[in-house]
Amino acid sequence: MALSEYSKYGNAAAELASAVKENRVAHAYLIEGDNNVNKMGFAKEFAKALLCREKPGEGCDHCATCRKIDDDNYEDIYMIEPVWNDKKTKCSIKTAAVKELLSDLKARPTGGDRNIAIINGGENMVIEAQNKFLKTLEEPNPGTVIMILSENRDNLLPTINSRCITYRLIDFEGSDKNEMVAFAGEIAEMIGNRDFFYDIVKKLDSKIGDSREAEAFLDGLENVFGDMLINGSDTFGRERISNGVSYIEDSRRELRGNVIYKYSIRNLILKLEEI
Template identity: 45%
Template sequence: MLLGDFQKYGSAAEKLGRAIRAGMPAHAYILEGDYNVPKMAFARAAAKALVCPEMPGTGCGHCSTCRKIENGNYEDLYEVIPSDTTGKNTGIYSVKDEQIDRLIGDLMMKPAAGPRNLAIITEADSMTSRAQNHLLKTLEEPYPGTVIMLLSENRDKLLNTIQSRCVTLRLNDVDRGEDGVMQQLAGEILRDIAAGAYFYDMKKKLEDALEKRADAYAFFDAMEAALGKCLRGAGPFPPELAASCVSSVEEARRAVQGNGIYKYAAKNLLLKLEDAAERAR
């Protein structure tokens, strides 16, 4: 798969591809997405775009470099996979400290096959604080050209110092984000707020639709899509107002990811959207 195959997951592929084509990729990325989003496939597609000699910036998918990346045996790509924390088949997996120490050593070496070293750390939010602190120096002073990708379901489980040194790209759950019911609900909520509808009526409509946590995630994805339309001048919120509301949706999503009560997070989002609209009038 190539970066272009991931456009349905939001703007992450387009943003990353543009940075690579401009010759300005970041040295570290957090690729954040729910458990069922193909983050590893996206990371390998990004690796192809970064080092493909035939089609830099996109990847060709056919050259020996792209094929090796797809098969997981490219010389300059280091993949860190969580392992059993106890060795007793407990089913509890995490990235071990020694795995990160080994990766740090590997990334100090000169690339063997291409122009840069690449690293993919899956389930990066399972790293211990010690491992994250060890990785921090590499993030601060990487070998020239190195690009490290940290795959995470919830970046807030990573140290703030790690987050501040990475560019975060969010991969949206396409199945949830394109759910017709939630898309309709998100559009209705924005129209109601713009029209000055009563908060209680909007809250009841929202609570009736959210029966489980997955519904809340679907609503947040749909709300981001609805605000995106507003940014393009095709929605009830003016673009400036819509832009100021996107961060509130992400805050609500992270509250639920942090084991917050999903209905409370959704209601709090509704209050923030209503307050922003009121201040903009």
């Protein structure tokens, strides 16, 4: 497999491939996605894109580096994940596991020029472990890339969130989700054309009937804005798109905080019309 195969999850794969090719890779990424999204597979393909010398930005799947990553035995990739307690009632990532990971990241890479950390189920890090992690997120060793995989980044400290570049992976292969992406595109076009707020709300109310559908709409709209960043837009400049994505995430947090979905979505539209 290759990183481009994960374009089914939105624009993250294309944007990260470009970052590798243009030598603008960040040191920390927060990769969020629902349980049905293969976040670990995505992370390993990103690691190939970072480390493969035959096909940088993608991974060739044939060289020794790519094969080692597939087999989970590449020497400079360190992974941790939650473990169950003795009673099998709760799983978490303890401070000791994070301390060991941080110690590993201080070592000089032996297989290439990067150390890579993958934290699966990052939202399960105990608070002390998250705090231990902060200094490394602020001042990592050169070449270090940290990937935190999470189903819900709101369960991570705000200071963790603020130090990472976040990508939300969305499974758009279902017909319902494709339909919502198309609908979000129609709403984005209405916003871009400065249509009346009342007309936009009327169209939204015809499609979105509960908080679940509201979150699917946010996913779709985020995907639409991602396409605009890559392909350009006649009505949305890069700064407007960037602000828009930030407002979408604000709305997502409101929904998860049990704010009434209609209020949250309408507030989002007002913000998008103002920028």
